[in-house]
Amino acid sequence: MTGVEERARRRRGTSGDAIYRMTERAVAARHPGGGTLVDVGCGAGRLWPFVSPHFDRYVGVDVVRYEGFPAEGEFHALDLDRGDVPLPDGTGDVVCGVETIEHLENPRAFVRMLARLARPGGWVIVTTPNQHSALSKATFLLRGEHVHFQDASYPAHITALLEADLRRIATEAGLTEIAVEYSASGRVPGTGRHWPSVLSRAWPRALSDNLLLAGRRAG
Numbered sequence: 001m002t003g004v005e006e007r008a009r010r011r012r013g014t015s016g017d018a019i020y021r022m023t024e025r026a027v028a029a030r031h032p033g034g035g036t037l038v039d040v041g042c043g044a045g046r047l048w049p050f051v052s053p054h055f056d057r058y059v060g061v062d063v064v065r066y067e068g069f070p071a072e073g074e075f076h077a078l079d080l081d082r083g084d085v086p087l088p089d090g091t092g093d094v095v096c097g098v099e100t101i102e103h104l105e106n107p108r109a110f111v112r113m114l115a116r117l118a119r120p121g122g123w124v125i126v127t128t129p130n131q132h133s134a135l136s137k138a139t140f141l142l143r144g145e146h147v148h149f150q151d152a153s154y155p156a157h158i159t160a161l162l163e164a165d166l167r168r169i170a171t172e173a174g175l176t177e178i179a180v181e182y183s184a185s186g187r188v189p190g191t192g193r194h195w196p197s198v199l200s201r202a203w204p205r206a207l208s209d210n211l212l213l214a215g216r217r218a219g
Contacts, residue, residue, distance in 0.1 A: 014043055015099040018185035019127055019210050020050040023098055026181060026214050027051050030123050035093030038117050040085060040110075041100025045069040059092070061085050080113075081105045090119040097126045099210070102148070102157045108169050115173040121219035124175055130182065130211040131162050138189040166213045175215030182208035 027037075034056050039047055042060030048070045052058070058073040065075050076086055081104055095118045101107050114124045129148035130136065139147035149160045161169075163180050170178050182204035186195050194200075200207040 014046050015127075016185070016210075018183045019099060020047050022181065022183040022210065022212050023047060023096060023125060023127060024050040024054075026125055026212055027054050027094055027123075030214060030216075031055075031094050036091060038085075038087065038092035038095045040095065040097050040114060040117070041080060041103070042069070042073075042075075042098075045073055047096065047098055048073060055093070059087070061087075080110065084113060085117060087117060089116050090122070092117050092122060093119055094123045094125060097124075099127055099129075101126055101161065102128050102159050104159060107159055107161060107165075108172065111169045111173045111175075115175055115215075115217055118217040120217055122217050123214060124170070124173075124217065125212060125214050126166065126170075127210055127212045128161055128166070129157070130186075130205075130208050131160055132205055132211075133186050133209055134206050135187050135189050135209065163211065163213075166211075170213055170215040173215075174218060176218055177214075177216040179214050181212045181214070183210040183212070184208055185210075 031054055033054050036057040036059060037055040038059045040061045042062050044066035045060050048058050058070060060069060060073050061076045061078055063079050069075055078085060095114045097114055101110055104110050118124050131146050136147045146160045149157050167178055184200045184204045186200055186207045186209040188195055195207045
């Protein structure tokens with residue numbers, strides 16, 4: 001097993017339900033239904049149960065095929081730092097990179113790849129830890145590190161991006177109608193508790209652990 005495969009298996013190929021719900025909301029608001037979802041950095045494919053009513057076909061890409069990947073899905077193995085997804089341009093009506101960009105050496109190459117895979121007029125969706133959250137800012141103030149990029153998260157998390165970085169990268173990749181949204185789920189600094197949902201919905205940028213960028217490939 002290579003080093004990258006070993007690191008991938010330690011992640012277990014999953015993210016939090018709040019991230020998947022955030023992604024489903026973004027899909028539902030933009031995609032009329034049907035067609036193909038390409039999930040790059042798919043892990044065990046846990047996004048699929050949240051968004052399957054919106055699509056006819058699911059294609060997953062990751063360095064390893066995790067146990068539990070949907071039986072009906074189509075899987076392609078790829079080290080995202082070392083190659084391009086072996087799919088034609090414009091394969092996906094929606095192309096997602098959920099909690100993947102922070103694991104990669106070249107975020108710009110990653111978003112360009114997602115944009116290539118989206119059909120003209122299709123959508124690219126990227127999620128990542130939110131460096132603007134109260135938790136991340138408090139951790140940076142006290143320890144000089146973003147909360148999701150401390151030693152405990154290394155070498156899995158290697159690329160911390162701000163909202164402004166994501167917007168610039170998406171623009172450089174030719175995406176339009178760019179928007180940033182938040183999970184409305186975040187931990188209270190110094191505790192294991194989460195903010196009450198009424199607060200995290202009122203101040204999502206400050207009280208969300210994760211954010212999402214959506215952009216449209218020019219038609």
